[in-house]
Amino acid sequence: MLKAHQLSFQFSPGVPLLQAASLTLSAGQWVGIxxxxxxxxxxxxxxxxxxxxxxAGSVTLDGAALPKSGVQPVQWLPQSPELAVNPRWRVAKILREAWTPSNAQCQAFGLQEKWLSRLPQSLSGGELQRVCVLRALAPEVRFLVADEISTMLDPITQVELWQALKQEAAQRQLGVLVISHDSALLERLCPQRFHLSGGQLTPW
Structure with missing residues (x-):
């Protein structure tokens, strides 16, 4: 279980972003924000x-602090995949940074073999996002934070990406936190949803 307890955080003095916010994410659960x-x-x-x-507050995994080394069991996936990769690395090296997915897993996420020898800037945003999502699915990973990962993608790529991720999450009982402005998407994916405002999480 991934648990945030009474989290508080601010970048500027007197301007809190989070104020005693709490959230629990269990294995296999999809929660929307x-x-x-x-x-x-x-x-x-x-x-x-x-x-x-x-x-202030704490983030724990099964009651313990998050590990400080190795492949992290909680992976954050940002909206802009180009910010999450080394632009000088080929796609094959980017994937192997965390693990080596099987051919079946590459196919499930639509990765083409010809991409492996390319630099990330030669891929489209949707293609690179597929790479980043797959890279985040190392065997040690138990929870994903998907932060607006499909916002910039075309509708077909969005559907394909979420279908592949839902299948992988179901097989491995991954917990997934979906952050999105798209309320319709959250309603489709997440049985439990919260709205963040004024530093507080409110169910909706």
């Missing part, structure tokens, strides 16, 4: 994945 731009959704995602340290 909506909120206005600047409400702190991405900050919450980064706290859950260990990219940021809470200024």
């Amino acid at each position: 909506s909120g206005d731009s600047g409400a702190g959704k991405s900050t919450l995602g980064k706290l859950l994945a260990g990219y940021l340290a809470p200024q």
Whole structure:
């Protein structure tokens, strides 16, 4: 179980993004987070994945702190995949940074073999996002924070990406937190949903 307990965080003094926000994500569960731009959704995602340290409260995995080394069991997937990869690495090396997926897994996420020898900037945004999602699915991973990962993709690519991710999550009982402005998408994917506003999470 991934648990955020009474999280508080601010970048500027006197301007809190999160105020005693709490959230629990269990294995196999899909939870949605909506909120206005600047409400702190991405900050919450980064706290859950260990990219940021809470200024108050805690993030725990099965009651313990997140590990500080190795492949992290909670992976944060950003909206802009080009910011998450080394532009000088070929796609094959980017994937192997975390693990080596099987041919079947590559096919499920629509990765083409010819991409492996390319640099990331030669791929489209949708193609590179598929690479980044697959890279985040190493065997050690138990939870994903999907932060607006399909916002910039065309409708067909969106459907294909979410279908592949839902299948992989179901097989491995991955917990998935979906952050999105698209309320219709959250309603389709996530039985449990929260709205982040004023630093607080409210069910909707």
